[in-house]
Amino acid sequence: MHTEPHQPLTPATRYGNPIHRPRPVQPHTILLPQDIPPGVDWVTLPNGVHTLAYTHPHPGPTPEPEPVRESIPRWAKTTALLAPTLGGGIAAAGLGISYAAPGVLAMAEALWATVALIAAGALAPLLLRTPRGRVGRGAGPVQHITQNITATGVFGRATGTLNNR
Incomplete structure (x- = not known):
């Protein structure tokens, strides 16, 4: 454990220490009104004493402040950047639909033809099976039609025979 060298404490005299010595009294200087610097003025304190104090200068006509340029919010920048992309996508979709319209119409007609065939x-x-002719003559002979169709492969050409008996 480290210890400092010991010095005995001696009682200090009242003014023996230079820190506690009173300052010599200096004579007050008298300021004339023309000697008061700018920014200093006579003021009255709350206890009624008049004294000199620094004051804020009274501002004259204030110039109009320059308009503050506000930054653009991030959502506005993102929206502005996405708008042309979205518009371009819609335009491309419209162009694709205009090119596909004839094919879609042809497929719709083919679908209606398929429905009619079914x-x-x-x-x-x-x-x-309905009777042919007028009532009272009886039904006609029943015909049997047999059809044989063959095709090779998925996209092969189909051939067939029709037997009417």
């Missing part, structure tokens, strides 16, 4: 296939047996 309907005709479903109604054909009903139409073939």
Whole structure:
């Protein structure tokens, strides 16, 4: 453990220490009104004493402040950058639809033709079994039609025979 060298404490005299010595009294200087520097003025303190103090200068007409340039928010920048992209995407979609329209119309017509073919296939047996001619003559002979279709491969050409008995 480290210890400092010991010095005995001696009682100090009242003014023996230079820190506690009173300052010599200097005579007050008298300031004339023309000697008061700018920014200093006579003021009255709350206890009624008049004294000199620094004061704020009274401002004259204040110049208009320059307009503060506000920064653009991040969401506005993002929206501004996405707008042309979104518009370009919509334009490309419209162009694609305009090129695809004839094909879509052709597919719609093919779909209607398929629906008509299915309907005709479903109604054909009903139409073939109805009596031919007027009432009282009886039904005509029943015809049997046999059809054989063969095709090779997925996209091969189909061939077939039709037997009417």
